[in-house]
Amino acid sequence: MRVEDFEYLAKLLKDRSGLIVGKDKVYLLETRLMPVARRHGLKGLDELIPKLRSGSGGEKLMVDVTEAMTTNESLFFRDTRPFDLFRDHVLPGMMQARGGQRKIRIWSAACSSGQEPYSLAILLKENQAKVSGWRFDIVATDLSKEIVDKGKAGLYTQFEVQRGLPIQLLVKYFRQTGDKWQIDAGLRSMVQFGEFNLLTHPRSLGQFDIVFCRNVLIYFDQPTKKKVLEGIADIMPKDGVLYLGGAETVLGVTDRFKPIPGLRGIYQRSDGEPAVKMA
Amino acid sequence: MKTCLVVDDSRVIRTVARKIIEELGFEVIEAEDGKVALEKSEERLPDGVLLDWNMPNMDGLEYLRALRQLPGGDKVSVVFCTTENDMRHIQEALAAGADEYIMKPFDAEIVKTKFEMLGLTA
Numbered sequence: 247m248r249v250e251d252f253e254y255l256a257k258l259l260k261d262r263s264g265l266i267v268g269k270d271k272v273y274l275l276e277t278r279l280m281p282v283a284r285r286h287g288l289k290g291l292d293e294l295i296p297k298l299r300s301g302s303g304g305e306k307l308m309v310d311v312t313e314a315m316t317t318n319e320s321l322f323f324r325d326t327r328p329f330d331l332f333r334d335h336v337l338p339g340m341m342q343a344r345g346g347q348r349k350i351r352i353w354s355a356a357c358s359s360g361q362e363p364y365s366l367a368i369l370l371k372e373n374q375a376k377v378s379g380w381r382f383d384i385v386a387t388d389l390s391k392e393i394v395d396k397g398k399a400g401l402y403t404q405f406e407v408q409r410g411l412p413i414q415l416l417v418k419y420f421r422q423t424g425d426k427w428q429i430d431a432g433l434r435s436m437v438q439f440g441e442f443n444l445l446t447h448p449r450s451l452g453q454f455d456i457v458f459c460r461n462v463l464i465y466f467d468q469p470t471k472k473k474v475l476e477g478i479a480d481i482m483p484k485d486g487v488l489y490l491g492g493a494e495t496v497l498g499v500t501d502r503f504k505p506i507p508g509l510r511g512i513y514q515r516s517d518g519e520p521a522v523k524m525a
Numbered sequence: 526m527k528t529c530l531v532v533d534d535s536r537v538i539r540t541v542a543r544k545i546i547e548e549l550g551f552e553v554i555e556a557e558d559g560k561v562a563l564e565k566s567e568e569r570l571p572d573g574v575l576l577d578w579n580m581p582n583m584d585g586l587e588y589l590r591a592l593r594q595l596p597g598g599d600k601v602s603v604v605f606c607t608t609e610n611d612m613r614h615i616q617e618a619l620a621a622g623a624d625e626y627i628m629k630p631f632d633a634e635i636v637k638t639k640f641e642m643l644g645l646t647a
């Protein structure tokens with residue numbers, strides 16, 4: 247790949263999704279973009295890149311290129327512990343703080359095909375007695391339309407449902423349809439899916455008490471991470487909480503958030519008192 | 526060291542499973558059917574069992590039922606690992622006392638997460 251073509255693609259991806267592609271990832275560009283080129287009836291990157299540059303491939307080609315480069319890997323109850331903390335500390339703490347309105351809004355900000363928001367919906371269902379009379383809004387968004395549609399359908403392969411999901415929960419909340427497994431309609435109706443690009447400010451989505459922004463900041467550079475985190479701080483009440491992925495942190499990125507002592511991977515607004523504390 | 530009994534009539538599967546489970550820090554014992562598995566379990570109860578369903582002599586379900594009758598046999602964590610991948614089989618296995626269920630084909634990641642869920646690995 248020519249240097250200027252690489253630079254063009256890297257800039258396109260960064261502008262559209264925030265993704266940083268290092269020079270060592272040329273092979274990744276090639277292997278992931280070849281199938282896109284073919285789908286659009288092009289022979290290879292040599293034909294794809296001029297089409298992108300001239301704009302003659304249209305918006306569809308840009309979107310396909312961007313989506314081909316994102317990593318959608320996800321699993322149910324990813325890393326387990328964050329979800330245990332949700333059940334044992336975050337949920338009870340937030341419920342105590344919201345006793346007046348009995349309403350809690352949760353945002354899964356890079357939801358991929360829905361494993362993360364559905365894990366939360368399952369936890370709420372499993373604790374039905376405790377949350378009865380409450381309203382939970384779970385809003386799940388992702389950059390990629392294709393992946394959001396997959397989340398909406400709630401259809402997973404045998405491989406996907408075996409990763410992270412205890413068998414009792416599979417039996418309880420999924421139906422088998424052909425060689426796929428579909429999460430039941432009750433749970434699907436608990437999650438509102440939509441497309442949303444984290445590079446834009448989230449004010450249009452409203453306020454959220456709890457935000458999951460896991461395993462997406464790792465793909466961004468520092469200024470983008472900062473911008474995304476500060477946007478989240480803006481739409482979070484002073485006592486709200488933020489979840490990041492295991493390899494992510496706010497430290498050295500923004501001072502709008504700080505870690506909540508004892509709750510690994512969970513952050514609070516620096517200028518507030520979190521509704522959730524380690525008892 | 527914790528022990529895990531791998532029960533499968535395919536030697537290839539046993540070898541693959543052994544490798545994965547040894548890497549999780551277990552001592553692995555193999556059995557080629559339910560009958561042999563039961564004999565080995567009577568000698569010494571394993572901490573975990575990775576269990577195929579369809580096998581000659583004694584199938585996985587029969588073995589599981591017999592294991593649960595042994596003194597202390599209720600404490601063994603049993604993970605089915607089978608090509609039977611429909612809801613009816615899964616429910617039957619759970620009713621018989623299986624703790625987890627893997628639908629073949631499987632990989633190291635799946636075995637690892639299932640073992641973690643059962644608290645078999647740290």
Ligand SMILES: C[S@@+](CC[C@H](N)C(=O)[O-])C[C@H]1O[C@@H](n2cnc3c(N)ncnc32)[C@H](O)[C@@H]1O
Pocket residue numbers: 262263264265316317318319320321324355356357358359362387388389390393442443444445459460461462491
């Ligand atoms: C590795 S997945 C993480 C999924 C889930 N949060 C988890 O932890 O398992 C990363 C997701 O981030 C999405 N993504 C990447 N850039 C994005 C952006 N600019 N706006 C919104 N979503 C984005 C990708 O489409 C992908 O589905």
